Amino acid sequence: MKRILIRADDLGWTEAINYGIAKSVTDGVIRSVGVMPNMPAAKHGIELLRGADVCLGQHTNICVGRPLTDPSLVPSLCQENGGFKPSRAYREAAKRGEDFVILDEVVLEIEAQYKRFVELTGQEPHYFEAHAVASANLSKGLEIVSKRYGLPLLPFDMDRPVHFRGTDLYISMESMMPGYDPFESLKTAALRDYGPDGCCMFVCHPGYLDDEVLRTSSLTIPRTQEVAMATALETRRWLDENGIRVVTYDEL
16 A cells, blocks of 8 residues: 655644644644744644644744744844744845854754743654755754754655655655645645655645734645645545555654
């Protein structure tokens, strides 16, 4: 039987996103969820999923909201108001071939978010990765903290498979692509041949919209479309008819 890992990112960004993710878990095919530990709505999201059969990971975030660390200790990550520099700043720096993230500072924040994750969930993260920004030092920081605490680091690479617990994971993440159709994207990704040791990792961002999402995220309508895809009977029926089993990181 073929496998697919369907992951939802961004739990905690806003309560509206939390409600969409929770519905995608309880009424749909999402079984792995990434938590943004620094966000004020993270506790709300965890409570919505309390008792659900879901694999929770740390979706480390350094570009939305505020750091858990005192901003004066992580100035390379922050704006003058103490909030994180937005993802746009990382993209612009990458175009210039720069990485403004100071390694020692980002390690402090990653570690703080790990401790908050444990506090909120009462468990260790089942996978450990980051909300995507262009920073080599963020990646190095994740490696340092994962080794320090024995955490299951999940690399991210859109161009080649990443290795996790003996499995080659092939990432599919098309939410920002023009004309994106979540169901068609899922079907295309699931039917590819990944070999005997490979598995598709379909990353999506289901959620509902509120003013905070519209103000802080460039990803909007596809979030609601992904809730619809994840909860549609047609999706579950298609996976069953094609002999595709939805797995979590714990099952790899």
